[in-house]
Amino acid sequence: MTRGMLIYIGQRVLLIAFTVLVVSFVVFLGIHSLPGNTFVNERVRGASLALLLHEYGLDRPVLVQYWDFISHAVQGNFGVSLVNRGEPITPIVLRELSVSAELGGAALVITIGMGVLFGVIAALRQNTWVDYVLTTFAIIGYSVPSFVIASLFVLIFGIWLFDVTGGSFYYPLTWDGTYGTLIELSVPAVALGLFTSSLVARITRASMLDVIHQDYVRTARAKGLKNSVVVVRHALRNALIPVTSVLGPLIISIITGSVVIENIFGIPGLGKEFINSILSHDYNVTVAVFTMYALLVGVANLAVDLAYTVIDPRIRY
Amino acid sequence: MRPHKLTIGGLGLGVLGLLSAAACGSTSTAQQQTKLAANQVLHFAVFNDFDTLDPSVSDLEVDSEIAQNVFDGPFRYDNNLQIIPDIATVVPTQANGGISADGLTYTIHLKNNVTFSNGDKVTSKDFLYSWNRAAALNGPYAASIFGPVVGFAAVQAAASAKPAGGVSTQQNIENQLAAGNSAFMMSGLTAPDPYTVVVKLANPAGFFLSALTLQATSGMIIDEKVVKNDPVNWWSKPSEFIGTGAYKMTEYIPHQDMKFVSVPNWWGTPKPVLTQVNIDIKASDTATQSTAIAAWEQGKYDLLGYGGSSSLPIADILRIHSSSSESSQLKLIPKGRTTWVSFMVNASYNPTTAAGDPFTGTSQAAIDLRKAFALAIDDKSLANIVCDNLVCIPATGGLITKGLTGYAGDGTDPLAKFDATQAKQLLQQAEQLNPSYTNEVQHLTYVYNQGGLNDSVAQFLQGDWQTNLGIHVSILGQTQPPFIGNRLKGDYVMSRDGWQFDYNHPQDWYDNLWGKAVLSADASTSGYDSATYDSTLAQADKLPLQQALPLYAQLAAELQAQAVYIPLYYSVGTFLIHSYVQGAGSTTQADYYWNGISILSH
Numbered sequence: 019m020t021r022g023m024l025i026y027i028g029q030r031v032l033l034i035a036f037t038v039l040v041v042s043f044v045v046f047l048g049i050h051s052l053p054g055n056t057f058v059n060e061r062v063r064g065a066s067l068a069l070l071l072h073e074y075g076l077d078r079p080v081l082v083q084y085w086d087f088i089s090h091a092v093q094g095n096f097g098v099s100l101v102n103r104g105e106p107i108t109p110i111v112l113r114e115l116s117v118s119a120e121l122g123g124a125a126l127v128i129t130i131g132m133g134v135l136f137g138v139i140a141a142l143r144q145n146t147w148v149d150y151v152l153t154t155f156a157i158i159g160y161s162v163p164s165f166v167i168a169s170l171f172v173l174i175f176g177i178w179l180f181d182v183t184g185g186s187f188y189y190p191l192t193w194d195g196t197y198g199t200l201i202e203l204s205v206p207a208v209a210l211g212l213f214t215s216s217l218v219a220r221i222t223r224a225s226m227l228d229v230i231h232q233d234y235v236r237t238a239r240a241k242g243l244k245n246s247v248v249v250v251r252h253a254l255r256n257a258l259i260p261v262t263s264v265l266g267p268l269i270i271s272i273i274t275g276s277v278v279i280e281n282i283f284g285i286p287g288l289g290k291e292f293i294n295s296i297l298s299h300d301y302n303v304t305v306a307v308f309t310m311y312a313l314l315v316g317v318a319n320l321a322v323d324l325a326y327t328v329i330d331p332r333i334r335y
Numbered sequence: 336m337r338p339h340k341l342t343i344g345g346l347g348l349g350v351l352g353l354l355s356a357a358a359c360g361s362t363s364t365a366q367q368q369t370k371l372a373a374n375q376v377l378h379f380a381v382f383n384d385f386d387t388l389d390p391s392v393s394d395l396e397v398d399s400e401i402a403q404n405v406f407d408g409p410f411r412y413d414n415n416l417q418i419i420p421d422i423a424t425v426v427p428t429q430a431n432g433g434i435s436a437d438g439l440t441y442t443i444h445l446k447n448n449v450t451f452s453n454g455d456k457v458t459s460k461d462f463l464y465s466w467n468r469a470a471a472l473n474g475p476y477a478a479s480i481f482g483p484v485v486g487f488a489a490v491q492a493a494a495s496a497k498p499a500g501g502v503s504t505q506q507n508i509e510n511q512l513a514a515g516n517s518a519f520m521m522s523g524l525t526a527p528d529p530y531t532v533v534v535k536l537a538n539p540a541g542f543f544l545s546a547l548t549l550q551a552t553s554g555m556i557i558d559e560k561v562v563k564n565d566p567v568n569w570w571s572k573p574s575e576f577i578g579t580g581a582y583k584m585t586e587y588i589p590h591q592d593m594k595f596v597s598v599p600n601w602w603g604t605p606k607p608v609l610t611q612v613n614i615d616i617k618a619s620d621t622a623t624q625s626t627a628i629a630a631w632e633q634g635k636y637d638l639l640g641y642g643g644s645s646s647l648p649i650a651d652i653l654r655i656h657s658s659s660s661e662s663s664q665l666k667l668i669p670k671g672r673t674t675w676v677s678f679m680v681n682a683s684y685n686p687t688t689a690a691g692d693p694f695t696g697t698s699q700a701a702i703d704l705r706k707a708f709a710l711a712i713d714d715k716s717l718a719n720i721v722c723d724n725l726v727c728i729p730a731t732g733g734l735i736t737k738g739l740t741g742y743a744g745d746g747t748d749p750l751a752k753f754d755a756t757q758a759k760q761l762l763q764q765a766e767q768l769n770p771s772y773t774n775e776v777q778h779l780t781y782v783y784n785q786g787g788l789n790d791s792v793a794q795f796l797q798g799d800w801q802t803n804l805g806i807h808v809s810i811l812g813q814t815q816p817p818f819i820g821n822r823l824k825g826d827y828v829m830s831r832d833g834w835q836f837d838y839n840h841p842q843d844w845y846d847n848l849w850g851k852a853v854l855s856a857d858a859s860t861s862g863y864d865s866a867t868y869d870s871t872l873a874q875a876d877k878l879p880l881q882q883a884l885p886l887y888a889q890l891a892a893e894l895q896a897q898a899v900y901i902p903l904y905y906s907v908g909t910f911l912i913h914s915y916v917q918g919a920g921s922t923t924q925a926d927y928y929w930n931g932i933s934i935l936s937h
Contacts, residue, residue, distance in 0.1 A: 054817030060834070060847065061394055061475030063823065064856035069473055069495060073504050102589045103387040104567035110589050176629075284623045286590060294618060299816040 023327070026335035027320070034316035041312040042091070042305055046084045049296070049304050056100045056299040074100060076301075087305065096306035101298050107306045111288070115310060118276055118287035121210065124203045125272050128211035129218055134261065136215070137222025138249065141257075144227060152219065159216025164275045168209040168282040175205055206283040210275050214268045218261055225257040232256075255329065262329050266322040270315050372915070372934040375608055378635070380615040380627045381642035384590055388570040390555035391465070392474035396643030396835070401614065402551035404595070404929045405452075405578040407603070409443050409462075409532075410548040414922050416739075416839045418548050421603075422449050422457060422556065422579065426544070438539035438877070445530040451558045452583040452598045459526030461556050464512060467520045468562075469553035470494075471508045476552040476837065479846070483540035485523025493518040505566040513563060539877040542842035549838045550925060581607045581930035591616055597930075608933035614642065619786075621648045631911050632661070637934065638912040638919050641926045645670060645908030646787055649726055652909050656725060666910040667725060670835065671736045671923045674727075676712075676781070676796065676901035677822075677832035678705050681862025684854060685825030692828045693775040697865075697897060700768035704776075705898035706750070707761035708829075711803035712796060713753040718904055721791045727904035733891050734834070734844065736905045738923050740880065741841035741887050750895055751902045755803040762804055776806050783831035784819070785812040792831070792903065823858045832860045832900065836924065841887035842876050849894065863899045913937075 057070045071077045075086065087097060096107040140152040229235060230253050238248045277289035284290070288307055295303035327333045383397045390406050393399060409423035418426050424444045427433020433442050449457040470481045471494035481487045493516075498507035511519040523535035536543065547554040561575040569575040576584045581601045586594040593614045597607035615636075617623045624644075628651045631639050639647065645668070655661045682689035682696065689695045694705055714729035721727070730736075731751040733743040766772045781796060783789045793810040800808045808829070813821075822830050837843050846852060851869050853859040868890060875886035894900065912919045915937035920927045 052817070054820040056816055058816065058820040058823070059394065059475075060819070060823065060858060063858040065491065065495060066473040066475065066477070069504060072497065099589070101386065102384055102571075103392075105571060105589050113588075114590070281620075282622070284618065284626055290618065291590070297814055 020334070022335050023324075027324075030316075030320045030323070034313065034320065037316055038309055038312045039088070042088065042309045043084060045308040046087065046301075046305050047080060049299075049301050050080050050083070052299065054299060056301075074098070076100075087302070091306075091309065096309075097302040099300055099303055101295075101300040101303070107303055110291070110303070111306050111310055114286060114288045114291050117285060118273075118280065118289060121203065121206060121280070121285060121287060122269075122272050122276055124207035125211035125214070125276075126269065128207055129214040129268060129272065130261075130265075131215075132211070133215035133218025134222050134254075134258070136219040138226055138254065138257075140219065140223040141226035141230065142249065149223075153223070156216040156219040156223075159212045160220070162213075164209055164213050165278045165282060167212050168206070168279055171205050171209050172282065206279050206285060209283075210272060210279045213275070214271055217264070217268065221261050221264060222257060225260045226253065229253045229257045259326075259330050262322065262326050265325070266319045269318040269322065273311065273314055273318070370936045371608065372936045375934050376611040376613060377609050377637050377916070377929065377932060377934065378613045378615075379638050379641050380617050380630075380636055380644070382617050382619040382624055382627070382644040383642075384616050385593075388551075388576065390551050390557065391469040391472050391477075391553055393551060394475040398643075399549075399551035400642050400926045401593070402555075402578075403580070403925060404582045404612075405576065405580040405584065406551055406555035406557065407449075407579040408548065408550070408554040408556060409445070410544065411550060412548055412839070412922070412924060414927065416922060416924060418544055422446060438541075438879075439536045441534040441536070441543065443532045443534070445532065446602075447530050448602050449579055450602055451577050451579055453558065453561070453577050455558055455560065455577075457556060457579055458529040459532045460529070461558065462532045463520070463524055463526050464559045465556045466524055466554070468508060468512060468557075470521055471512070471519050472505065474553055476546070476549060476554075479837070479843070480543075480546045480549070480553045481521065483536040483538060483543055484521050485535045485537045486521035487523075487537075490519055490521055503567070509563045509566045512559070541879045541883050542838075542840040542876060545838040545840035545880075546843075552837075579603075581928070582612060589616075595929075601930075603930070605930055607930040609929055612929055624648050625651055628655075628911065631913075634913075637916050638910065640666075640908060640910030640912070640921070641919075645910055645921065646726070646906070647909045647911070649723065649788070652725060653723055655911065664912055664914060666912055666920060668908045668910060668921045669728075669736070669738055669923055670906045670908040670921075671739055671839075672833060672835035672906040673730055673734050673736045674792070674831065674833040674903045674906065675730065675734060676708075676903065677830055677860040678708075678899060678901075679825050679828050679830075679860070679862055680705070680897070680899055681825070681854075681859075681864065684859065684862030688825055688828060691775065691778065693769075693772050693779075694828060698768070700765045700772065702896075702898050703761045703768070704765035704772055707758045707765060707804060708800065709750040709898055709901040710752060710754045710758035710761065712799050712901055712903070714751050714903060715753070716799075717792065717795050721788055721795055722904065722907075726907050726909060727788065728907060730902035730904050734848075734894075734900065734902060735841060735891075736836060736923070739836055740839050741844070741884065741891075743888065743891060748895060748902055750898060750900065758803055759805075762806075779806070779828060780809040780811050781829045781831075782811045782813060782818065782822070782827045784815045786815075789831055822860050825859065825862050827860075830860060835906075839924070840880065841884070841890075845872055845887060845890050846876065849890075849899070861899050863894070863897070865893070868893055 055076065058067055062070065075083060090097060094108060096111060099105045099107055136152045140149045143149045235248060235253050238252050276287065277292055280287045280289035281293055288310060291303060292307045295307060381397050383395060386395045386398050387393050388398055388402045390402055393402060407421045409421060410418045410426055411421040413419050420426055422445055424446055425431060427441050427443060429436065445459060451457065466481065467490065469477050470487055470490045473491055473494065494508055498504065508519060525533045527533060556579055558577045561577045562569050564575060571587050573584045573586060581598055581603060582595040583598050584593060585596050593616065595612040597610050601607060617627055625648050627636065627639060628647065630636055655665050678694040679685065679688050679692055680695055694701060714731065718724055718727050718729045729751065731746045731748055733748050735741040781793060783793050790812060793812065797808055797810050800806050821827065834844060834848060849861065849863045849868060850872055851864050854862060854864050871886050871889050875883040908921060910921060915935040916932060917935055918927060918932040
């Protein structure tokens with residue numbers, strides 16, 4: 019790792035920290051300005067409501083509350099839930115992050131695996147029925163929103179094929195909130211990754227078509243190398259450079275798309291927690307989830323930028 | 336030819352043999368049907384996570400229906416909602432000397448074999464600690480239960496003062512109680528010996544025992560030794576979630592699950608058969624509930640509807656109801672919950688709202704207008720269209736739900752009568768008396784909290800008002816937290832209102848929904864109050880139940896005469912219980928206790 023790289027990483031880390039701070043501040047102010055709070059009901063009112071608000075520090079000025087939040091958050095303590103009174107948020111968020119990461123990771127594998135594979139095949143079989151089918155599939159994939167795909171999957175696997183699947187593809191019967199089985203993951207992961215994999219397929223196809231007509235590829239073929247060696251070792255690496263450049267936005271798309279997918283499939287990840295916390299006015303959880311998402315996006319972008327240097331040695335920071 | 340006697344005898348023996356074989360087979364079948372499964376683990380899902388399971392401050396239905404299996408109080412409600420002894424040896428009455436002649440002193444004798452699940456013996460000292468703590472914490476039910484006790488107000492004042500030194504309020508309360516600070520102890524609560532508790536009331540309160548019996552709330556007994564270690568989170572840790580109930584917690588993962596096991600050698604009866612209860616914590620949206628129902632159909636869950644989760648999606652309920660193989664496992668049990676429309680009737684409660692509100696006041700015009708809107712609603716049609724006559728029934732007997740003490744009887748509520756002709760006449764009369772109504776009624780909005788049946792109900796109401804009165808009322812759905820807060824401040828001219836009873840006494844309704852006490856606490860949807868209401872209520876609350884009933888009926892009549900509300904429906908809880916689960920069910924108030932449930936072989 020060069021000195022320049024280290025300086026670059028340091029600068030990016032500072033930028034991520036600043037971004038997370040701004041996001042958490044804006045969200046904190048926003049959520050606290052929503053009318054109502056999670057405690058009030060017909061029974062909890064007057065003195066007992068005032069006591070509860072005081073117990074959880076909600077009767078202090080908002081800026082004081084924010085300072086309290088951020089000074090603990092930098093130590094990894096996101097405070098306590100207002101809905102599950104007194105429950106520390108950090109373990110809940112970390113557990114749900116692992117669930118979302120697993121789903122997101124599976125979607126990323128589908129994005130890259132399926133997308134690159136289909137793109138390469140389509141390029142190698144240009145203007146054949148294989149190319150047409152895969153291209154059509156890709157166009158459908160990035161034209162249809164992920165929540166529509168997810169709802170269709172629920173219809174197909176959960177209802178039409180209920181007798182075959184027994185609901186196991188859809189209903190998280192044994193989902194224990196940590197790691198799902200392959201079957202439990204497959205349908206929501208495909209629903210989440212289909213859009214991004216379609217984009218990757220299209221970009222890979224275009225890029226591959228460009229690369230396989232290059233002189234050095236022709237030379238490699240002329241030297242008698244096997245087609246698979248030419249494609250994988252010589253062509254693919256260069257064809258992946260444009261794919262890597264869009265990987266950052268694609269990962270962000272997976273992260274944000276997971277909110278919808280988790281709610282449709284009932285997966286107990288950050289996305290589901292996010293919606294639930296907003297609806298129930300669990301301020302601390304909402305801010306913690308938002309902060310976590312901001313951090314994820316920043317780290318994901320940094321990782322992609324660093325991966326770029328591995329794919330293309332010409333890139334140096 | 337006459338049959339030979341041997342032939343007759345042989346035939347007789349043969350018949351006898353056949354009958355015996357049939358009886359033995361039947362007995363075997365019967366034995367097989369009642370044979371307990373080896374695996375006595377009950378598994379179900381709830382659709383709300385816990386607020387807190389600390390009974391001193393718990394509030395949600397899911398909290399109490401789970402915690403009732405972990406905590407006990409001096410009394411409990413049986414399946415007929417009658418008060419029976421629990422930790423106490425007997426329910427105090429004037430006849431047995433447990434209640435003094437002036438109704439101010441209650442003497443409660445305790446059983447001497449009651450223990451917490453950690454083995455600590457329960458004595459009167461635990462009662463004093465638990466009840467003083469509950470009073471100081473001022474949870475949702477503290478005022479209802481301990482409000483009448485001498486010294487309650489003083490404890491509240493002491494506990495609400497902000498403690499010095501950055502100590503949290505709850506920790507401060509624990510510290511003060513541990514130090515024996517009398518400012519944090521109700522002076523009317525004493526323990527003359529380890530198995531006697533004496534409660535002195537400032538004024539007679541006929542509802543006191545009913546309120547005290549409310550399960551899993553402020554009247555429950557907790558162990559000071561475990562609570563003081565972590566006064567806020569003790570309930571979420573298996574090692575500290577200690578009670579006197581038949582079950583104790585072994586695992587709690589927020590937003591995920593909770594597990595309980597039976598307490599060995601539990602002091603109470605019936606002894607638990609279920610060895611373990613596993614609860615999955617799910618979100619409350621319709622899709623998740625439908626998923627859980629499918630899981631129940633596949634046998635993953637033994638039952639659904641427990642833990643305050645008895646409002647299952649109606650589409651699934653209809654499907655199961657019409658299924659010949661499953662309908663017998665669907666139990667429809669009335670829950671003590673009434674839904675109605677409230678008018679904001681008090682201009683001084685919220686002057687801002689009152690500015691454009693035609694429903695305020697006690698003038699004949701205002702009453703006629705409110706009655707017009709009430710009589711324009713066809714409750715029977717609503718129950719049919721919105722609830723398919725399954726998950727709700729028309730509220731025609733007053734706001735106290737059918738089956739509860741104080742219910743007036745089917746068809747007795749004049750505001751539940753549907754009469755479109757009379758509704759139009761009343762509207763015309765009102766407009767003649769107050770011509771400004773003609774314009775004001777064109778700008779009305781009915782506000783409700785989204786979810787469940789509320790969206791369908793709102794659309795139904797809008798349709799009936801349009802059809803029967805010719806008035807377009809806008810409808811506005813909101814999320815729960817802002818809706819409840821704003822409604823209680825009187826922000827809405829017309830809004831969805833409702834109440835699920837806590838204990839079977841009319842005081843629970845009349846004290847918490849109308850009158851000066853709720854107005855002064857900014858907790859009144861309608862703002863309704865009158866001198867007559869307050870004085871009648873105060874008088875009724877003091878009397879024993881039977882003597883108080885006519886006075887509570889007067890309050891109901893006053894609300895009806897003033898047309899303060901439009902009754903809609905009484906809720907019916909939906910439970911899905913597999914046939915092999917024996918002893919499961921629900922009263923109007925709460926689930927049957929787990930220690931009465933067993934799993935049969937299947």
